[in-house]
Amino acid sequence: MSNTITATDARAKLYNLLSQVNTSHSPVTITGKSGNAVLVSEDDWNAVMETVALHAVPGLVEDINAGRDESIDTTPLTW
Structure with a gap:
């Protein structure tokens, strides 16, 4: 299951998110005004x-x- 976070929150937590996706192998969806992206x-x-x-x-x-x-x-x- 994918976690979802706003782009603003992702910017503030980038290093933690990098660690999280590498440890859990669970993608993180980053939502933004111009579209969404997925961090894996x-x-x-x-x-x-x-x-x-x-x-x-x-x-x-x-x-x-x-x-x-x-x-x-x-x-x-x-x-």
């Missing part, structure tokens, strides 16, 4: 962008889902 950690943003990039590859999601249902042969290792 860099790690979370990179994960979102990677997911978007993977979904942009035609057929990749379908191939991954098909691979989940496909059994593979295994050979036991004797150590």
